[in-house]
Amino acid sequence: MFAMFRLLCFSIIVAVANSANIFAIFSVPSISHQLVFQPIWRELSLRGHKVTVVTPNPLNDPTLTNLTEINVSYVYGTVSLQFLIDNSNLMPDQLVSMSVDHYVKPLIESQLNHSDVMKILKDNNSHFDLVISEMICSPAFGFAYKFNAPLVGMLSFSDLSAAFLAIGNPLHPILNPDMLLGYGKQLSFWQRVMSTYSQIRYVLRYDYEIMPELDRIARKYFGDDMPYLGDIEKNVSIILTTHNFITSKPKPTVPALIEIGNVHLKKNVKLPQDLQKELDKATNGVIYFSLGSNVKSANISSQLRNVIISSFAELPYTILWKWETDHLPGKPDNVITRKWLPQEAVLAHPNVKAFITQGGLQSMEEAIYYRKPLIGMPFFADQMKNVRSIAEHGIGVALNTDTLTKEKLKSAILEVVNDKKYKEKISELSDLMWDQPMSGLDTAIWWIEYVIRHKGAKHLRSPLLDLPLYQYLLLDVLAFVFGVIATTLGLLYAAYIYTKPVIQGVVGKNKVKSN
Structure with missing residues (x-):
């Protein structure tokens, strides 16, 4: 005791x-x-x-x-x-x-x-x-x-x-x-x-x-x-x-x-009951659309918003859109909006087929963990690079908001949902990402x-x-090497100039003797 x-x-x-x-x-x-x-x-x-x-x-x-x-x-x-x-x-x-x-x-x-x-x-x-x-x-x-x-x-x-x-x-x-x-x-x-x-x-x-x-x-x-x-x-x-x-x-x-x-991944996050029912009955498939916390969907230009809305209206899927105000002008019947969404819980739902994202690092990590193919729509900072990597790794499609049209967005969504290669690739990368010692x-x-x-x-x-910058860039070493080379070439040239008359004289005498 x-x-x-x-x-x-x-x-x-x-x-x-x-x-x-x-x-x-x-x-x-x-x-x-x-x-x-x-x-x-x-x-x-x-x-x-x-x-x-x-x-x-x-x-x-x-x-x-x-x-x-x-x-x-x-x-x-x-x-x-x-x-x-x-x-x-x-x-x-x-x-x-x-x-x-x-x-x-x-x-x-x-x-x-x-x-x-x-x-x-x-x-x-x-x-x-x-x-x-x-x-x-x-x-x-x-x-x-x-x-x-x-x-x-x-x-x-x-x-x-x-x-x-x-x-x-x-x-x-x-x-x-x-x-x-x-x-x-x-x-x-x-x-x-x-x-x-x-x-x-x-x-x-x-x-x-x-x-x-x-x-x-x-x-x-x-x-x-x-x-x-x-x-x-x-x-x-x-x-x-x-x-x-x-x-x-x-x-x-x-x-x-x-x-x-x-x-940051929490896992086992629960959906609100009303949203759970909406996603459960969307057996045709759900496309989740969020531009993250820094880019507000409500602040994008009306031209871009109309392109997105017109594309969504022609899709056979339910669209879950993080929209930050009470009213989305021209909202199609197949679109559900919420001011804020528990993103992990949404991505974990089996009816979600693809995720339209601005390319935030945390959003991409969540999508990879829950194996949801991506459609990237970047706006600033590291989003450009991140969205480019989506296409390079074959886990989705990258779009440019400056040149986006209804047809391009619709085509990208249909391709990512219907082509199995995107789902297979992101599942493969998910296995790799989570195989870590700690x-x-x-x-x-x-x-x-x-x-x-x-x-x-x-x-x-x-x-x-x-280290001073000049040492890190090897500027002193390069200056020394080039100095040695320049000095050697200079000495050789000076020796040539100095001995040129002597050489020419000897050659000239040899020519006279031979003649």
Whole structure:
């Protein structure tokens, strides 16, 4: 009995010793971003860690006694990604620069001015063992300086050039072009030229314009004693980035870049009773149509909306459409609308035959898991690249909203539903995606606790971060090689010029003697 008591006490002491005080800030007001991170902060709190999270989408779960959520949901009304949709033809460096002005700056300042966040900022006795932050909201990295704590970065998408620069991961404009370019697997010659040009512009602009501006914002809240924000960013312990091999090509990664996937999948989600009945009786088949949380169907142009409606009206299927207002003008009889839908539960229903998507990463992961072929209709950001990958992997059809017609949309839906190759291919890829040694959530938690246990992960830091650009690009080596070649050729030429008269004299004398 006494031995059991001692064992229990020891277990309690170990549990307390292994628990950590974690501060996390997930700033982006988009449910698709938050859904990826929610299971992580939930699981950390369940494991005994004390977690404080700044989020626009709190879980509000009273059973999570170790979790404190600072609700910043009001930011949904302060920023919009419409500028990215309207300017999707700009270069990546231009889009990122615009994002700082129109999105990151007002977003992060609004959250840092929240009374509960300010209380933490002003409390000199506040202590945290770890800071977790989204990589696209860099000013929040200042919390790592304030608490003198290691930093873990997170991304809800892959292939972001800024994250690669922060972690010292090699950037290759041909093998892994910036996701904002929207290129596919194989690049044409001009795409390779543009990708190289784009990367040079991005690196220069990020280092000399974007990061200094982000640093200026951070200093308003963390003080002028704070190290340069770019240096804090480059000392991030690890970056956890959502990834799957469908939307992102295989690439070399440094140890501190950890790829996770399928973190947000809940499974066994139930449909509302009324919707369950609607889908059950749709034995002819259901086409699910959603443009995600950032692109609103209600905001698309009337021309595009009419093209979609006229196409749906001629289909023999029930259409389930995520439409965000009470009334859809010209709604056909075979269309059911809802302002919000439990997407996993919809995709799990056996009568759903295909999914029309904007190409969001989480939507694609869900479709692959539930083996539903896709019709891609992208609008901005990584959606272009993701939708292109749908066609490249043979799991659906890619459409262009700029040139979309009723016939093209109708033809694409009928092809995806009736041609078995799409269903077979997405089932094959689903098997591959889920054949993993660890789940994405378990991988994320293990690495976060690894950073906590070792108070950082400096030993994983890429040596690339300490190399000057000219050394990384081998400019000094190339200059030396070309210098040696030029010097050798110069000496040979000088020797030839110097000895030319002598050679000509000897040759001339030999000719006279022979004559």
